[in-house]
Amino acid sequence: MSTTLETQNPEPATPNPAPLNLVRVLQQMLAVSDKVSDLIFSPGRPPQVELVSKLQPVPIPGIEKLTPGQTLAIAKIIIGDNAKAAEGLDTLGSIDVSFSLPGINRFRVNIFKQRGTHAIVMRVIPTRPPRFEELGLPKQLLEIVELKNGIVLVTGPTGSGKSSTLAAVIDLINETKFYHIVTIEDPIEFLHMHKNSTIHQRELYSDTPNFALALRAALRQAPKVILVGEMRDRETMEVAMEAAETGHLVLSTLHTIDAAKTVERIIGVFPKNEEQIIRTRLAQSFRYIISQRLLPRIDANGRVAVVEVLKATSRTREYIERGETEGKSLVDAMEQGETEGMQTFDGQIEKLIRGGVVSKEDGLAYASNYGNLLLRLGEFGEAVKPKPKPQAKPQSMLDRE
Numbered sequence: 001m002s003t004t005l006e007t008q009n010p011e012p013a014t015p016n017p018a019p020l021n022l023v024r025v026l027q028q029m030l031a032v033s034d035k036v037s038d039l040i041f042s043p044g045r046p047p048q049v050e051l052v053s054k055l056q057p058v059p060i061p062g063i064e065k066l067t068p069g070q071t072l073a074i075a076k077i078i079i080g081d082n083a084k085a086a087e088g089l090d091t092l093g094s095i096d097v098s099f100s101l102p103g104i105n106r107f108r109v110n111i112f113k114q115r116g117t118h119a120i121v122m123r124v125i126p127t128r129p130p131r132f133e134e135l136g137l138p139k140q141l142l143e144i145v146e147l148k149n150g151i152v153l154v155t156g157p158t159g160s161g162k163s164s165t166l167a168a169v170i171d172l173i174n175e176t177k178f179y180h181i182v183t184i185e186d187p188i189e190f191l192h193m194h195k196n197s198t199i200h201q202r203e204l205y206s207d208t209p210n211f212a213l214a215l216r217a218a219l220r221q222a223p224k225v226i227l228v229g230e231m232r233d234r235e236t237m238e239v240a241m242e243a244a245e246t247g248h249l250v251l252s253t254l255h256t257i258d259a260a261k262t263v264e265r266i267i268g269v270f271p272k273n274e275e276q277i278i279r280t281r282l283a284q285s286f287r288y289i290i291s292q293r294l295l296p297r298i299d300a301n302g303r304v305a306v307v308e309v310l311k312a313t314s315r316t317r318e319y320i321e322r323g324e325t326e327g328k329s330l331v332d333a334m335e336q337g338e339t340e341g342m343q344t345f346d347g348q349i350e351k352l353i354r355g356g357v358v359s360k361e362d363g364l365a366y367a368s369n370y371g372n373l374l375l376r377l378g379e380f381g382e383a384v385k386p387k388p389k390p391q392a393k394p395q396s397m398l399d400r401e
Contacts, residue, residue, distance in 0.1 A: 022077050023101060029058045030105060030124070035302065037159075039107070039122040043068045052302055068117040075111045075118045084205045089113070098187035098203070108189050129171040129190040130164050137165060138307055140341035141290065144251075145172050148224075150287035150312070151244045153231075155256045160292045161305055162253045163189050169251065170227060174199055179224035184214040186229050204229070215239045219246065228252040234269045244285040258345060258368055259289040259310035260330045263320055283321035287312050293345065295352070295366050298359045304352065306366070308345045310334055331368075346373045354380060 029039050029049050038050040043066050046057040063070060078099045079085045088095040094112035099122065101107075106125040111118060132142070144152055152169075154162045167190040173179060179197045186204035193199075200221075208214035211228055212235040218226050219242075231237050231252045240250050256262040263282065270278045289310040294303040310316060316333050324330060334342040345368045353363040360377065367373040 022074060023104075025060055025063070026101060026122075027104065028060055032056070032058055036124055038124065039120075041066055041071050041074055041120040041122075043071050043117045043119070052300075053296065071118045071120060074120055078109055078111065078120065082206065088205070096187055096204075098189070106189070106191065108187060125189045129167040129192060132168045132172050135161070135164060135168055136305055137168070138309060138341070138343065140309065140311075141169075141288070141307075142172075143341070144169055144288060145176060147249050147287055149244055149247045149249055151240060151250045151252070151282075151285050152288045152290070153252055153254055153262060153286070154290045154292065155254045155258070155262050156292040157255065157257065160294055162292060165290065165292065166227060166251055166253065167192075170199070170225070173197060173225055177224070180222055181225045181227070182218045182221055182223040183227040184208065184211055184218070184229060185227070186211070211236045212239055215243065219243055219248070223248065225249045225251065230254070231266075237266055237269060241281050241285050245281070256291070258291045259308055259334070260324070262289050262291070263330065279321050279323070283317040286320070291345070293366050295349070295358045296362055297357060298362075304357055306345055306348045306352065307343070308334065308348070309341060309343050311337065311340055311342050313337065313340055344368070346376070349373065350376055353377060 025047065026039065029047055030036055032049050033051055035051055036049045037052075040048040040050065040055065042048070045066060046064055047060055047066065048055045048057050050056075075089070078097060079089070079095075082097065085095045085097050089111055094110060097109050097111070099107045099109050105127065108123040108125055110121045112121075113119075154165050156162050170181065170183070170192060171190075174181065174192055174195045174197045177197055181192075181197050181199040183192070183199070183201045184204070185201060188201050188203045192201065202208050202214055204210065204214075208217070211230070211232060215226065215228055215236060216239055219239075226243055226248055228236065228240060228250065229252070231240060231254055240252060244250050254262055254265060256265050266282055267275055267278050291308040291310075293306045295306055297304050310330060310333075313333070315337070316330060319328055319330055319333060331344060334344045335347065345366075349358070349363045349367055350373060352358045353360050354377075360380070364370055364373060
């Protein structure tokens with residue numbers, strides 16, 4: 001399909017404007033900064049990019065304000081001959097697809113209908129998987145590479161870096177182990193080349209109709225490691241636990257805010273009469289629950305990752321299997337389990353505030369327990385200083401998911 005779109009500008013000054021090339025439009029938007037995380041096309045607005053959590057317009061001659069016809073044309077170019085995606089957009093109102101500019105960039109794209117028109121959000125995917133050290137992840141998470149089985153979950157809101165963390169882990173396994181790795185993604189984001197391991201990446205809808213079916217099939221494909229893009233439903237969670245129990249290492253994500261809520265979410269998906277069985281299975285199969293938040297840096301140069309780590313120990317397994325009680329919560333276990341490699345959001349935020357990396361105001365806004373963190377900080381940084389103006393610094397992989 002052509003990558004040009006006809007402009008629909010009624011102004012007499014440009015009655016017959018030349019068609020715009022989508023590739024050139026995307027290149028102009030990406031040229032704004034190497035920290036661009038998202039590209040947004042919305043009717044009535046100019047093309048926009050998101051830079052460090054702020055939208056800004058990109059002036060492009062001919063599309064000062066996008067028309068519904070132009071956003072529809074962009075959507076058609078991105079969908080191409082993917083009949084399944086086109087059908088999904090018509091029936092469901094939104095779709096996730098991948099889009100690639102060879103030699104330039106890959107994108108994770110969501111196309112959706114709104115007020116009778118089409119809008120597009122394109123998440124910029126780096127040209128290579130991030131390195132573990134680039135993300136500033138806790139060193140104890142390197143232990144994941146040595147795991148032989150079990151479930152590792154990375155959780156957090158959209159844009160918190162879950163995909164980047166899992167890509168870094170997969171890349172490290174790919175480099176250091178001689179394994180068969182299968183990924184099931186919606187859509188495929190980071191492209192992994194074969195290194196010491198052999199890696200197969202399957203995309204939802206083009207390679208398989210759903211996560212659960214692909215995950216069941218993976219059990220017959222002799223992988224050592226299985227990555228499931230997201231555990232969305234009961235069936236996928238059940239098959240993931242089955243895979244972990246039968247000797248596979250399963251990596252996946254959930255949209256939950258912290259480790260404790262992740263456990264609640266998984267158990268809550270199943271019927272009440274199965275709760276104890278699921279608690280026991282989850283307690284025995286999980287290895288790590290890693291929750292992430294990205295906080296703005298006080299110097300306004302990007303964001304810093306704050307990571308909560310829940311690790312499988314006899315104590316945390318007991319709390320999951322028997323349920324949390326007063327003085328026996330997963331947060332208590334993480335706060336008291338630093339020597340075992342565990343940490344909480346609030347403990348890490350406190351360190352960043354005291355170290356001058358994030359402001360007290362921003363740190364408290366992202367805290368799990370505002371009151372407790374405020375007490376721990378005491379009189380520290382009582383006067384919130386204004387943030388300095390941003391200065392150009394090298395790109396960080398943390399500025400992308």
